[in-house]
Amino acid sequence: MDDLTTATTPTSIFCGACYKRVNDTDAFCDNCGYPLKGSEKDQDYFIAVRNAKEIDLEAANKAVKKAGNILYWIAGATFLSGLLFYFAGKDQAGQVDLLIVNLILTGLYAGLAVWSQKKPLAAIISGAALYAIIFLLNAVTNPASIATGIIFKIFFIGCFIKGIKSAIDAEKIKKELNVE
Amino acid sequence: MNSITLEDDLTVQKLCSNCNEPILIENRFCRHCGSAQNIDAGQADGQKWNNIKQVAIFFSFNAVICAIACYINYFKTVEWSITFDVLLAIIAVTFFCDNWAQNKFLLSWSNFSILKLLAYVGIAVIGSFTVSFIIDWINQALFSEGLSYYAFYATRSYGKELTIFFVAIMPALFEELGYRGFMLQKLLHVFDKNQAIFISAFLFAIMHMSFISLFWLIPFGLLLAYVRVKENTLWYVVCMHFAFNFTVCIMELYKLTS
Numbered sequence: 080m081d082d083l084t085t086a087t088t089p090t091s092i093f094c095g096a097c098y099k100r101v102n103d104t105d106a107f108c109d110n111c112g113y114p115l116k117g118s119e120k121d122q123d124y125f126i127a128v129r130n131a132k133e134i135d136l137e138a139a140n141k142a143v144k145k146a147g148n149i150l151y152w153i154a155g156a157t158f159l160s161g162l163l164f165y166f167a168g169k170d171q172a173g174q175v176d177l178l179i180v181n182l183i184l185t186g187l188y189a190g191l192a193v194w195s196q197k198k199p200l201a202a203i204i205s206g207a208a209l210y211a212i213i214f215l216l217n218a219v220t221n222p223a224s225i226a227t228g229i230i231f232k233i234f235f236i237g238c239f240i241k242g243i244k245s246a247i248d249a250e251k252i253k254k255e256l257n258v259e
Numbered sequence: 260m261n262s263i264t265l266e267d268d269l270t271v272q273k274l275c276s277n278c279n280e281p282i283l284i285e286n287r288f289c290r291h292c293g294s295a296q297n298i299d300a301g302q303a304d305g306q307k308w309n310n311i312k313q314v315a316i317f318f319s320f321n322a323v324i325c326a327i328a329c330y331i332n333y334f335k336t337v338e339w340s341i342t343f344d345v346l347l348a349i350i351a352v353t354f355f356c357d358n359w360a361q362n363k364f365l366l367s368w369s370n371f372s373i374l375k376l377l378a379y380v381g382i383a384v385i386g387s388f389t390v391s392f393i394i395d396w397i398n399q400a401l402f403s404e405g406l407s408y409y410a411f412y413a414t415r416s417y418g419k420e421l422t423i424f425f426v427a428i429m430p431a432l433f434e435e436l437g438y439r440g441f442m443l444q445k446l447l448h449v450f451d452k453n454q455a456i457f458i459s460a461f462l463f464a465i466m467h468m469s470f471i472s473l474f475w476l477i478p479f480g481l482l483l484a485y486v487r488v489k490e491n492t493l494w495y496v497v498c499m500h501f502a503f504n505f506t507v508c509i510m511e512l513y514k515l516t517s
Contacts, residue, residue: 107293109286114293180470201454204311205461208318212465215326244308251304254297257287 095122096129097257111257132252139249143203146242147195149235150206154188157181184213200246207239307449314445314462317354317437321347321466329468337415344429351437358441365440365493376498379486383499386482387506390475397471409511419512427508431501438463438480439487439496447488456484479503 089102096113106116111129114121161181168174187209195202214232217224273284277294287296328334328343355362412421438459446455460480464473483496 102290105290107288107290109282109288109290112288112293112295183470183473198454201450201458205458208462209465211319212322212326212468215322216330216468219326219330243311247304247307247311254304255295 142245150192
């Protein structure tokens with residue numbers, strides 16, 4: 080351990096990568112691992128890797144946000160198709176039931192979409208599960224409906240899976256960069 | 260400009276996992292060698308996607324079977340219903356045992372307390388009565404008929420016993436094994452406690468494929484998940500679930516015989 084009485088008091092400098100205050104006696108920044116005393120090559124390399132990770136984090140956050148927005152879109156589509164089926168359908172006893180079901184679904188999707196702002200991973204997984212159940216119910220009661228809007232369905236599922244993977248990646252990168 | 264000098268205060272110091280030099284506990288990187296101090300967390304992240312995949316597979320198996328059983332008329336016989344129940348039970352047991360090392364602690368009941376058991380069962384029974392009354396009211400208000408579990412089995416010999424077995428006993432055991440056992444444990448590896456509880460409850464609720472019932476399925480799922488996490492055992496929630504379903508059975512059987 081350094082003899083603190085004779086050594087010069089460490090001056091405070093800023094880390095070149097994360098701009099946190101560090102001591103100039105430290106070899107590495109304790110906040111981000113930047114090689115304060117490393118060669119210029121080492122330092123440039125570190126910054127390059129850090130920038131690359133920050134770009135990846137940006138991309139991951141975008142994918143997560145997209146999956147959250149999909150939930151809003153699905154909520155809206157459920158609401159509209161609920162109204163459509165109600166007003167365009169023939170007068171049957173089941174019409175009101177269908178409308179109520181669609182309204183409940185809209186509420187659920189919208190609630191999950193709002194929750195995705197705070198807890199994206201959990202909200203996306205719940206939303207994807209709900210979507211899967213609805214798809215299954217429709218497929219089982221009306222097999223012809225599997226094909227309707229199949230492009231959208233594949234797109235939605237793709238966004239959900241990408242969103243879940245990106246949410247996990249985002250958390251991993253945030254830990255590596257020690258941000259947030 | 261108060262730089263942090265290394266005091267001999269062991270509560271704020273730890274050793275770098277790489278070079279063993281003393282650094283502060285809150286340091287994410289070592290001042291001496293630059294290595295990250297949270298390697299374990301990074302490896303855990305790699306497991307998260309695997310855990311989510313397993314939950315998704317379990318969910319999909321259950322969802323397909325439930326959708327077929329509930330909505331295709333061909334399968335609405337007692338024989339098929341029993342087949343599906345057994346299938347779901349096998350799936351739950353398989354997934355639970357596949358992760359035996361993680362899950363086996365849930366089968367112990369080290370904190371058994373007759374008082375707690377009675378209290379939890381009491382809550383479940385009260386909840387069951389409440390839900391039944393609300394459902395009856397809804398059925399009268401909106402529909403002309405209600406769903407009867409007993410009527411499904413009534414034509415069989417031992418109809419009452421079948422009802423109790425397949426409506427009260429089997430779901431209590433195997434749904435808890437699957438949802439509060441396997442699924443919740445997996446989710447706890449990925450999410451924090453509250454999120455894991457909510458997701459397991461939500462998935463449990465929508466699996467029953469009944470929109471109206473969501474209003475009590477979600478709270479019931481939340482309650483069971485919360486008790487399981489709090490008591491670290493499956494047995495309290497198995498008893499609660501049994502008490503809940505059994506109350507429903509008794510109310511139906513009593514109404515029909517009187």
